[in-house]
Amino acid sequence: MYNFTFHRPTTVRQAAGLLARNPDAKLLAGGHSLIPVMKQRLASPAALVDLGLVEGIVGVELKGRSVSIGAMTRHADVANSPVLKEVMPALASVPGSIGDPQVRNRGTIGGSIANNDPNADYPAACLGLGATIITNKRRIAADDFFTGMFSTALEEGEIIVRVSFPVAKKAGYEKFKHPASGFALVGVFVSKRGPDIRVAVTGAGANGVFRVPSFEEALKKRFSPKSIEGLTIPASGMNADIHASAEYRAHLVGVLARRALVKATA
């Protein structure tokens, strides 16, 4: 690891100020992706701005018909949130499937979303529920937020503060774990909220998380696994690596979507 200066602001405003003054700075929000690459000397930010002491950006709250999750809420705290387990257990199951206990007790929702790892679980939940990402500057719809592998709509100096998830009556997440890393080799989040039907896929796409319009269309008639029986998506545009072929990932999208629908309609 190279040397860096370490800042611990206590407010979002201070954090934003530090980012403005240190163009090479990175936000530290759990660090379970950032620290390993720093240790391997593959990343060398001149400064880290740790959000760990920032007030008011932790916790899970039910606000009307949405669940609002503070950006620095750890995966374990979201997974175990009584209110979330009550109103939308499908969303609680997403962080519950991340990594191992160490990761779940350090990693945060804001860190995960800002990093937008193509195999991460949270992007599927955000896109699959039509979440709103709230930053210190604006509100960004999930459909506009995830712009490609490790890339988001966040601008310089912009900090995620909260993520707001509309409560969907029917929702389900099904994940096929990457055998080595435990990330999603493929993960599919499905939801139905009134007429809004969403099928979001992580892990499979060469460009990160994506929605599956053909499945969503088919589910409009009836929100049931039967409605997408036999439907597939093309292998083109899927990731291929030593762990899985593009064909296999495309196949898993169909399988996991049906299984997520089974959960969502149980």
Added chain:
Amino acid sequence: MSATGIGAAVRRKEDFRFITGQGQYTDDVVRPGETRAVFVRSPHAHANIKSIDVSAAKAMPGVIDVLTGAQLATDKIGNLICGWMIHSKDGTPMKMAPHPALAASKVNCVGDAVAVVIAETVGQGKDAAEKVKVEYEVLSAVVDPAKAQAKGAPQIHPDIANNTIYQWHLGDAKATEAAFANAKHVTKLDIVNNRLVPNAMEPRAALAEYDAGTDNLTLWNTSQNPHVARLVIAAFVGMAPEHKLRVIAPDVGGGFGSKIFIYPEEVVCLWAARKLRRPVKWTSDRSEAFLTDAHGRDHITHAELALDGNGKILALRAKTIANLGAYMSTFSSSVPTYLYATLLSGQYDIPQIYCEVDAVYTNTAPVDAYRGAGRPEATFVVERLVEVAARQLNLEPAELRRRNFVKSFPHQTPVIMAYDAGDYNASMKKAMEMADVKGFAKRKREAARHGKLRGLGFSAYIEACGIAPSQAVGSLGAGVGLWESAEVRVNPTGSVEVLTGCHAHGQGHETTFAQLVSERLGIPFDSVSIVHGDTDKVQFGMGTYGSRSGAVGMSAIVKALDKIEAKAKKVAAFMLEAAEGDIEFKDGKFTVAGTDKSAAFGEVALNAYIAHKFTGAELEPGLKETSFYDPTNFTFPAGCHICEIEIDIETGKSEIVNWTAVDDFGTVINPMIVEGQVHGGIAQGVGQALMEGAVYSAEGQLVSGSFMDYTMPRAHDLPSFHVGLTETKAPSNPLGIKGCGEAGAIASPAAVINAITDAIGTEELAMPATANAVWAALQRATPRQAA
């Protein structure tokens, strides 16, 4: 059986210090003035070194020096060697390419060290290592052993044509061919035995210190065999005379073979410590471990089995290409030859066997022994062939095995080994009962109702352990004898230290060896200490690998204990004023036959040292005896593992739902430790079968270079194992021990693949059988099942 004697499930003595973080590993040893070594490693798999400029690195803060291969050569530090000579079938010796500890003119794999920075701290060393400028002329690489011998393939070592190290064979080619010509049925298989990264929990480390006053060098390292390390570093590398070099392997956190070998980093640390007059420490990080620890397996094999009309095996033949990587590691040559082809008879009476092995260089990390070493590869060939033959002949796999088991002993196989004892049907029968094979068909139907395919796979393995009779291995090319030594020191107060040439790095010797001594001398288990891993303390020894510490190492202790008893009886005779021939020893007590006179072991020990009662000169004071024990044969642990597996048709994901292992290890000293060895071995074998695979890109980059991409088996990947034992004693050692350390890893890959192929109905499935691989096989086999 006493509570702590032979056969008792005594809790491991050493675990308290390990579990409470009080183990002393090489990295825990700190010497005054210690410096840290950071290696500059090649990012290219194959390249000429045009120049190395260390000037900028030398000027960095905290840097003591930056050393290169050219200086190593100037200082006449010799190359690393492979210590087992193999001759090709044409009689020519194997072609061992030079392996300098630091590459001077050419690199042959990613991770090849080209320079070393010696700095005050690791951080400073890493900063400086980035400033070493190496100019490479990148060459084409070859990583696939099947392509290494091809015309036009990149030539890795000058003067070694076609990257071919040797073309070896074993068995009678003509007689085997004749047997095949008469066969009613021939089963053919193409097999890839996937390349594995050992991944011991503790990475390799070395700490070297030079004492200018005495001219002595000390090396602390993560070695499974410190004496052999000292011998090679003294006699072949020429670092220092053997008596001026001390090697200490303290607590070592797992080896699995990868810590048998002598590595460049140890040599460089010793050289630098003497050159710079400062202790030099290097501790591998996990990324370096992936790149530089010797890997395991990596065979490509075509194998055939000939049978008559009654399911009787007539002959077996195999042609194997073994990838030995960029350089020949310490024992690499023996693994795909005498540790492999000699086991191709399996548990079966096979009249003719012929095996050809080509060993090749590639631009990959060296490959050497890894848990089982050659025997897992052999078992996989034999047990896959037998299983597939049974399926093709519509015979129960168990029935085909039963018809061909070796049933009388001794049994001379056509491939050197002479099996001395065993009851293969007993293990299989017990395993089949424990696994409820009879109920399998019902369970399979039940699984099908839930969209699952269920399969059952056998693996009736055999291995040669108790490595090894020195004369036998000498005749096969080994550079060393493979006996073992023990010294038993009885203290005046009656406590005992046992100095053993074996080395414990997870096996539990401090417990099992103490059990033997406790039982034999009738003294408390806690009065026995085991001393190992230090060439200054322990008489010469050969280390621990090849499941040898019980069969060979404990036999040496038995022989020393025999001498202790004999000497103690003489002492007791003086004490009890009786004739030596009337002294009896039982349960820690010396008695005089026909009288009530007695002396406890501790009293006799004290008398041996005070020597007040010795009359005359015929008895020396003291009670300390040494033995060097050479076994008369290998031992042949064998057994039957049965894997029951369930496969999700839609995803191809396998779940092992039941595992039964029935092993014949001969005498068992501690059943709990033996069971642990079986569990660990199965986990490693399941890892090979389902998850693990070292993957190099065509350019020679290790794609699976971290735990993010290299899948290690985890607890949740495995079921609760059902483990049983049968017992036939090994006739070749006094305790009847056969050895248990490798059995699980040897048996399990074939059991897993036999189970999956049984479930999916096709034999076309390579390891690791990931969900993707099984799904793809299902698509090829039964397209209508594609979900």
